[in-house]
Amino acid sequence: MGVASSDKAVVALMGLAAAIFIIYRIYIWLQSSPRSFIRDRVPLNKVIQPHPSIGLLEDAGYEVVGGKLKIPLAFQVDGAPMYSRLFIDYVAVRDEERFYLVILSRPRKELEFTGSGLRDTLLPYLLIYPDCSGVLYVDTVNSRLHVIEFGKDDGESG
Template identity: 45%
Template structure:
């Protein structure tokens, strides 16, 4: 082995270590993937009136009621819950929306804080969504809600 060979081998090892570190850091820092829009052959839709209202306004239903299991840990205690999405729709410009139906037993106050508390989670779960549609078939209304969270530095 010549005197320069050791230097070349150490240089190659250093380059490989730096390359693996950079790749690993890039993978680790990559944003986590958003939830996929479920596609269903058979749609379970909780309200025929809501379907007719959405279709009349130009929305195509691509998936029906969907349950998202949520697992939490609080002080080493495992807790389980679920988040329900009533439907997923596309508009005529191929924008995707999450649909929540109004509930008679849980009316939504149309204030900023109430809307944020009840509907922001859907926007965070599906960042590629153009918004959340709050549908009230009883009064024939569809409210399009979008969220913009300002990040502080």
């Protein structure tokens, strides 16, 4: 009878280990979903102000999941504090897998579509949110969407 109860204890321990493993894997799977990932990485603003660009984004297959974000920045220059901020107009998701920061064009601050212009304007966003898939730049004057994805140059392009 002692052998049978020890067999039951081993089977019970194996069952408990399997249950813990399954619960842990489900937890990891839920945490890796795009919505959870975005929530952990980007502070989503639930207030999404209506704008014609939302329709343009939706027509292109994106879902707007967050509204305007203000990212405060602080610097110390020779011991003196300096402050600035970056703005993200929306956060959008495509195919539940990739999230993009959305920036609307501004009349006084047009995006220069050159390598250095894109670098100077968009690099701060990449550094703050390195896991984003890129930036969706909406030309509000011409109702045009530009998908700008980040990548590294391998040094081969002169």
